[in-house]
Amino acid sequence: MAAPQFSRQLSSSSHVLTPDTINHQVKQAEYAVRGEIVLRAMQHQTALKANKNHSLPFDEVIMCNIGNPQILGQKPLTFFRQVAALCEYPALLDHDKLMPEDARARARQLLAATVGGTGAYSASSGIPLILEDVAKFITDRDGHKSDPADIFLTDGASVAVQRMLRLVIRDHNDGILIPIPQYPLYSATIDMYGGAKVGYLLNEEAGWGLEIKELERSLQEAQKKGITTRALVVINPGNPTGSILQRKNMEEVIEFCHKNRLILMADEVYQDNIYYQDQPFISFKKVLREMGDKYSNFELASFHSVSKGFFGECGKRGGYMELVGMHPEVKSEVYKLASVSLCPNVIGQIIVDVMVNPPKQGDASYEQYISERDEIIASLKRRAALITDAFNKMEGVSCVPAAGAMYAFPKITLPQKAVDAARAAKREPDFFYCLALLDNAGVCVVPGSGFGQKEGTYHFRTTFLPPENKIQSVVDRMAVFHAKFMDQYR
Amino acid sequence: MAAPQFSRQLSSSSHVLTPDTINHQVKQAEYAVRGEIVLRAMQHQTALKANKNHSLPFDEVIMCNIGNPQILGQKPLTFFRQVAALCEYPALLDHDKLMPEDARARARQLLAATVGGTGAYSASSGIPLILEDVAKFITDRDGHKSDPADIFLTDGASVAVQRMLRLVIRDHNDGILIPIPQYPLYSATIDMYGGAKVGYLLNEEAGWGLEIKELERSLQEAQKKGITTRALVVINPGNPTGSILQRKNMEEVIEFCHKNRLILMADEVYQDNIYYQDQPFISFKKVLREMGDKYSNFELASFHSVSKGFFGECGKRGGYMELVGMHPEVKSEVYKLASVSLCPNVIGQIIVDVMVNPPKQGDASYEQYISERDEIIASLKRRAALITDAFNKMEGVSCVPAAGAMYAFPKITLPQKAVDAARAAKREPDFFYCLALLDNAGVCVVPGSGFGQKEGTYHFRTTFLPPENKIQSVVDRMAVFHAKFMDQYR
Numbered sequence: 001m002a003a004p005q006f007s008r009q010l011s012s013s014s015h016v017l018t019p020d021t022i023n024h025q026v027k028q029a030e031y032a033v034r035g036e037i038v039l040r041a042m043q044h045q046t047a048l049k050a051n052k053n054h055s056l057p058f059d060e061v062i063m064c065n066i067g068n069p070q071i072l073g074q075k076p077l078t079f080f081r082q083v084a085a086l087c088e089y090p091a092l093l094d095h096d097k098l099m100p101e102d103a104r105a106r107a108r109q110l111l112a113a114t115v116g117g118t119g120a121y122s123a124s125s126g127i128p129l130i131l132e133d134v135a136k137f138i139t140d141r142d143g144h145k146s147d148p149a150d151i152f153l154t155d156g157a158s159v160a161v162q163r164m165l166r167l168v169i170r171d172h173n174d175g176i177l178i179p180i181p182q183y184p185l186y187s188a189t190i191d192m193y194g195g196a197k198v199g200y201l202l203n204e205e206a207g208w209g210l211e212i213k214e215l216e217r218s219l220q221e222a223q224k225k226g227i228t229t230r231a232l233v234v235i236n237p238g239n240p241t242g243s244i245l246q247r248k249n250m251e252e253v254i255e256f257c258h259k260n261r262l263i264l265m266a267d268e269v270y271q272d273n274i275y276y277q278d279q280p281f282i283s284f285k286k287v288l289r290e291m292g293d294k295y296s297n298f299e300l301a302s303f304h305s306v307s308k309g310f311f312g313e314c315g316k317r318g319g320y321m322e323l324v325g326m327h328p329e330v331k332s333e334v335y336k337l338a339s340v341s342l343c344p345n346v347i348g349q350i351i352v353d354v355m356v357n358p359p360k361q362g363d364a365s366y367e368q369y370i371s372e373r374d375e376i377i378a379s380l381k382r383r384a385a386l387i388t389d390a391f392n393k394m395e396g397v398s399c400v401p402a403a404g405a406m407y408a409f410p411k412i413t414l415p416q417k418a419v420d421a422a423r424a425a426k427r428e429p430d431f432f433y434c435l436a437l438l439d440n441a442g443v444c445v446v447p448g449s450g451f452g453q454k455e456g457t458y459h460f461r462t463t464f465l466p467p468e469n470k471i472q473s474v475v476d477r478m479a480v481f482h483a484k485f486m487d488q489y490r
Numbered sequence: 491m492a493a494p495q496f497s498r499q500l501s502s503s504s505h506v507l508t509p510d511t512i513n514h515q516v517k518q519a520e521y522a523v524r525g526e527i528v529l530r531a532m533q534h535q536t537a538l539k540a541n542k543n544h545s546l547p548f549d550e551v552i553m554c555n556i557g558n559p560q561i562l563g564q565k566p567l568t569f570f571r572q573v574a575a576l577c578e579y580p581a582l583l584d585h586d587k588l589m590p591e592d593a594r595a596r597a598r599q600l601l602a603a604t605v606g607g608t609g610a611y612s613a614s615s616g617i618p619l620i621l622e623d624v625a626k627f628i629t630d631r632d633g634h635k636s637d638p639a640d641i642f643l644t645d646g647a648s649v650a651v652q653r654m655l656r657l658v659i660r661d662h663n664d665g666i667l668i669p670i671p672q673y674p675l676y677s678a679t680i681d682m683y684g685g686a687k688v689g690y691l692l693n694e695e696a697g698w699g700l701e702i703k704e705l706e707r708s709l710q711e712a713q714k715k716g717i718t719t720r721a722l723v724v725i726n727p728g729n730p731t732g733s734i735l736q737r738k739n740m741e742e743v744i745e746f747c748h749k750n751r752l753i754l755m756a757d758e759v760y761q762d763n764i765y766y767q768d769q770p771f772i773s774f775k776k777v778l779r780e781m782g783d784k785y786s787n788f789e790l791a792s793f794h795s796v797s798k799g800f801f802g803e804c805g806k807r808g809g810y811m812e813l814v815g816m817h818p819e820v821k822s823e824v825y826k827l828a829s830v831s832l833c834p835n836v837i838g839q840i841i842v843d844v845m846v847n848p849p850k851q852g853d854a855s856y857e858q859y860i861s862e863r864d865e866i867i868a869s870l871k872r873r874a875a876l877i878t879d880a881f882n883k884m885e886g887v888s889c890v891p892a893a894g895a896m897y898a899f900p901k902i903t904l905p906q907k908a909v910d911a912a913r914a915a916k917r918e919p920d921f922f923y924c925l926a927l928l929d930n931a932g933v934c935v936v937p938g939s940g941f942g943q944k945e946g947t948y949h950f951r952t953t954f955l956p957p958e959n960k961i962q963s964v965v966d967r968m969a970v971f972h973a974k975f976m977d978q979y980r
Binding site: 014015016017018021022023024026027029031033034035042066068069070071072073076081082085086088089092095098115117118119120121122123124155156159167168170185188189192230262263299307312313314315316317325326327329336337339340341343344345346347348 | 504505506507508509511512513514516517519521523524525532556558559560561562563566571572574575576578579582585588605606607608609610611612613614645646648649652656657658659660675678679682720751752753787789797802803804805806807815816817819820823826827829830831832833834835836837838
């Protein structure tokens with residue numbers, strides 16, 4: 001990964017720490033969502049800002065590399081921010097008419113439960129009241145009991161995922177089954193922790209289907225290499241695929257893990273990004289509980305976040321994991337890992353609270369909350385359809401419609417000449433394509449190779465987050481670029 | 491570490507993840523600041539809350555285990571929270587008289603610099619304006635230029651320390667020089683990352699002096715074991731010792747690192763907790779720059795945090811590190827590590843901004859800021875002296891006066907009978923003492939063994955953070971307990 005902002009004036013020979021003498025597992029890890037193309041996009045942004053007479057063929061860079069809704073203009077939910085502001089500066093509670101009654105009541109309740117307020121370290125696993133609210137949310141969502149002692153609040157879901165992987169991975173013989181394509185947090189973390197990535201291909205032709213025979217194949221292949229596979233990662237709704245698992249499929253996944261003694265790590269951070277009634281989100285916890293006593297000791301870690309959904313509070317770094325069926329001493333170790341970092345940030349915890357316990361019917365903020373929510377979800381649905389349709393009209397491009405999440409992951413069939421040109425430039429062909437898209441159309445997307453893809457296929461991931469008044473022009477810019485690119489290399 | 495809140499109803503045999511099958515480096519790591527005694531203190535708190543007719547010999551547990559000022563009643567600085575609340579809910583900017591003009595101006599400036607506001611992921615290393623403000627703060631503090639490209643904002647200093655250790659430690663042959671006693675973040679992280687702790691004893695008789703001959707001794711001993719020592723950790727002002735390094739000593743430390751090709755990791759999070767004019771804080775960066783060109787490529791990582799000082803905004807999880815003299819590709823790797831976790835929480839970043847750029851003379855909030863600051867520092871100084879004096883009056887206790895930080899680290903000479911009783915109970919003697927102090931006096935402190943101490947000596951760490959109206963009674967409770975304990979085991 002290049003980070004061109006760091007000057008290279010120093011000679012490397014005199015350094016204690018050099019690229020050759022740092023931890024090689026860190027060096028090996030890749031995180032394309034903020035990799036070289038993104039840094040180049042930021043350079044373009046700087047150039048555009050600095051010089052109105054620039055030579056770039058666009059006036060604005062559109063960042064479609066990351067699920068970061070508010071940076072593209074999505075408004076925060078009013079209730080969330082009112083509660084946050086009141087907790088930050090409780091003197092505002094004295095002003096009767098500044099904030100709605102329910103926001104003030106919630107802030108009072110949270111402050112009463114948070115000794116020392118937002119400025120104090122909380123308990124390592126989070127503020128007890130918020131743990132209870134999360135457990136109640138899960139209980140209501142699934143119709144099955146959740147225990148606050150199973151909940152661990154974290155600075156975003158990424159930290160939670162990393163804590164679990166840290167416990168699971170002992171050495172390079174420990175494998176983690178991850179989907180291909182996957183969100184690169186998983187591959188990067190497994191590399192950093194020195195474990196083995198055991199990839200299973202999602203079936204693009206079946207709408208990015210998760211197939212048990214592919215899990216079996218991958219598991220056996222790993223076994224032959226001497227790898228002990230210890231956990232299975234499932235991202236549902238899918239990132240980058242946007243697909244949603246059906247109950248029967250989820251039962252098969254649980255059965256597969258049970259049979260093969262695997263921990264199930266369920267990344268469910270897009271559970272509120274659901275666009276079609278006939279493709280609902282069902283949690284793995286719910287499916288597990290409804291499969292009966294045989295699975296009562298099943299070990300499941302599920303992850304949620306305030307960064308996604310219709311709230312998109314990425315900058316808050318709030319999230320949680322629920323650990324069910326885990327050995328109590330394993331939970332103690334998770335608690336210890338949390339303790340070394342002291343606690344998740346308190347405002348992030350408070351945003352988790354309002355996410356899992358939003359205004360209820362009859363509350364002063366209810367109507368506004370519902371209207372903000374519905375508007376964002378409806379708009380995301382329109383944008384998802386718009387971008388998918390546009391891709392499917394482009395030459396050599398096909399795109400599975402996104403039923404959930406924030407991403408489309410189109411497949412691009414590149415002309416051989418383009419592949420050759422990429423190889424000549426020592427680039428992956430999809431990277432070469434995405435770089436050209438950025439440099440010519442000012443749209444920043446992430447090459448499929450950053451997520452993993454079936455050999456010989458090329459993809460990229462784009463969010464469908466540009467606002468409604470811009471997304472058509474973004475799509476148009478992509479289409480014009482694509483047609484030219486195909487002509488150039490035909 | 492026990493975590494009694496996790497029930498043990500499940501049999502361990504059926505689990506995939508058990509204490510025996512998790513990553514053993516994690517299991518090995520210890521973090522006493524939130525360890526068994528603290529969990530027991532929390533149990534006492536729960537018992538006191540649940541039952542007014544409890545059988546405990548105290549009515550309140552005083553948590554002196556952790557530097558967490560606001561949980562013990564320290565008020566947040568008004569300006570800090572006004573800016574935070576305005577950034578969370580910018581509609582408040584429309585109310586003319588709600589907040590002082592400078593708080594509103596700062597919030598407007600920060601919001602203008604933060605695309606997407608507090609709800610968006612920022613750049614991985616932090617919001618550019620805040621990086622600039624940090625660099626300006628360091629430049630003004632030291633009289634030597636700091637470059638914003640050298641600054642990395644993080645979720646508290648702990649994360650920054652861990653990122654550096656992750657890069658430095660490759661395997662169990664890589665050693666890190668850490669003080670004894672030290673803050674257990676270091677020992678726990680080195681254990682988790684599979685490196686070697688290379689301890690150097692601070693000289694208690696010389697006021698916890700850092701002596702170069704001891705660094706030499708420790709380094710050579712490690713060398714004999716085949717360990718390549720790669721970095722030296724210095725905590726200044728000291729945690730848990732409260733001592734402050736003098737310039738000459740710091741020059742020797744830099745010279746020692748230079749000679750032995752060590753990265754210097756300077757934990758300077760207590761730089762604002764300075765209680766005596768004749769013992770000022772000087773940064774390692776300043777000393778380094780004033781040692782001349784010979785050291786121009788010296789590799790220094792220094793750490794700062796919003797959690798300490800007179801602001802004590804622990805719950806915000808804000809901090810930064812400055813990396814000077816580092817190889818540009820090493821900085822790229824730090825950037826990548828930050829990217830995998832996306833970004834530090836934005837409110838924490840904003841609190842870093844107000845910490846490094848507080849109200850200036852002439853600003854609307856200046857008088858209030860200064861008065862809040864001075865009051866807190868003066869009070870901490872009084873409490874530090876009070877607690878140290880009290881310790882030095884107790885039988886068999888001696889305590890180096892704290893010139894900085896938030897802690898006292900008294901040495902307790904335990905009667906042999908107490909040592910024998912501890913051994914019989916399979917406890918470290920200092921742990922045994924601290925447990926008895928908690929159970930009998932309701933004061934929660936951390937045994938010296940959690941920080942490291944010279945063999946055959948016993949200590950504990952206590953904060954001096956209980957508020958002024960309570961600290962005398964806390965000290966009295968400790969004194970009464972101590973006298974009884976000594977009598978019992980004499």
